[in-house]
Amino acid sequence: MEHGPLTPPGYARGIFKDVAPRLETGFAVAVLLALPAMRCGTGGSSLAPVPSVVGEPPPGYFYHGVYPGGESGMGSDVTPADVAVYERAVGKRPTWVYFCDNWYEGREFPLFNATWIREGGSIPYIRLMLLSRNPIPTPDPVFNLANINHGMFDADFRRWMQGAKRFGSPLIAEYGVEANGFWFPWNGLWNKGSGTYAEATASFREAYRRIIRIAREEGALNIRWVFHIDPWDEPVVPWNKFEYYYPGDEWVDWVGVSVYGRQLPKDKYRPTFRYQMDWAYGRLMAITNKPVVVCEFGNVVENGQEEWARAALSDMIAGRWPKVIGFSWWNAAFYNDPADPTRESDMRIEHSPGLPALFRSLVGEEPRVLSTALRTPAPRR
Numbered sequence: 001m002e003h004g005p006l007t008p009p010g011y012a013r014g015i016f017k018d019v020a021p022r023l024e025t026g027f028a029v030a031v032l033l034a035l036p037a038m039r040c041g042t043g044g045s046s047l048a049p050v051p052s053v054v055g056e057p058p059p060g061y062f063y064h065g066v067y068p069g070g071e072s073g074m075g076s077d078v079t080p081a082d083v084a085v086y087e088r089a090v091g092k093r094p095t096w097v098y099f100c101d102n103w104y105e106g107r108e109f110p111l112f113n114a115t116w117i118r119e120g121g122s123i124p125y126i127r128l129m130l131l132s133r134n135p136i137p138t139p140d141p142v143f144n145l146a147n148i149n150h151g152m153f154d155a156d157f158r159r160w161m162q163g164a165k166r167f168g169s170p171l172i173a174e175y176g177v178e179a180n181g182f183w184f185p186w187n188g189l190w191n192k193g194s195g196t197y198a199e200a201t202a203s204f205r206e207a208y209r210r211i212i213r214i215a216r217e218e219g220a221l222n223i224r225w226v227f228h229i230d231p232w233d234e235p236v237v238p239w240n241k242f243e244y245y246y247p248g249d250e251w252v253d254w255v256g257v258s259v260y261g262r263q264l265p266k267d268k269y270r271p272t273f274r275y276q277m278d279w280a281y282g283r284l285m286a287i288t289n290k291p292v293v294v295c296e297f298g299n300v301v302e303n304g305q306e307e308w309a310r311a312a313l314s315d316m317i318a319g320r321w322p323k324v325i326g327f328s329w330w331n332a333a334f335y336n337d338p339a340d341p342t343r344e345s346d347m348r349i350e351h352s353p354g355l356p357a358l359f360r361s362l363v364g365e366e367p368r369v370l371s372t373a374l375r376t377p378a379p380r381r
Helices: 009-013 021-034 080-090 111-119 145-149 154-167 197-217 273-287 305-318 355-364
Strands: 037-041 044-048 052-054 062-067 096-102 123-129 171-175 223-229 254-260 292-298 324-330 333-335 344-346 375-377
Touching (some): 111 123, 111 154, 305 324, 305 355
Parallel strands (some): 171 223, 223 254, 254 292
16 A cells, blocks of 8 residues: 555464452462563572563463554554554554564564563564565565575574564564465566476465574564564465475464455445354464464444454354464554555554444453463573
């Protein structure tokens, strides 16, 4: 889209107050595991931090997060005020706050955003966007897969991971969002070079593994890494199936999916959440048993939005997809209508006549939907 190309890309194809009482003991034990451990020495004892990560919620419980909008449409300029608007509408603090780290704006760890999100009681969820400019270039002349795999940005990755390690507390991060969609430059369509498309998807796997390998080498073990796909492979060709982009269970911690309804107010294409999620979930479960996150979902503020969101939330909370552990609403507005570039497509809960009450009922007042994240010791890599 013109007003920030982070329109949900499917358009390209046309501390314990929120925890149920019976869970308090389990959560307390888990959080204690994340507290500094005692280390004894001859001069007495001192505190040594134990790295921790976001753990999975107990079966039948869910985290919820939000992409809180911002002004530019590129996802890095989110603010505490944006999150507060969502929190007031929903009636519950989000477990995580989702934002973009655009490398054309800088290659350092995004400490400012991560810090205020943590201070607000949520987990930073960082969308690592290796982009050389805005609007999004396809292909990207700088941060293409070949350059990543040739080690051109290893020093940048190391500094970034060192910053993440110094940050200390749990983070969620992803690279290569919706790699199976041509709207992003890490898709195989833009990275074939003189080789084959199969080699291009293999290059994506190699690039993501390289990033995670450097994170482990630098001791940034406080990061949960997510492999995030779109339900629909575009271009619709055999080599572009999202399965071919998967780095492997030994590399990622969670798998995620974007699921959108209408993304234009007058869009005739009105896919249900269930139809798309059934399709994506079945395919994901064929390649992994990792926890699943609905990283992004939303529908424009027009007729049918409340019904669409009610069905989506109800199916998730009822456990239709047993490996789903959380979800986050795309609480933003953007300009993406080619017929009317002045018309906003609005998914913001607070602008909807029916969504605030719906989210208060199914998220804010629902004890199975949690604010506080379970924390567990980071795995040894």
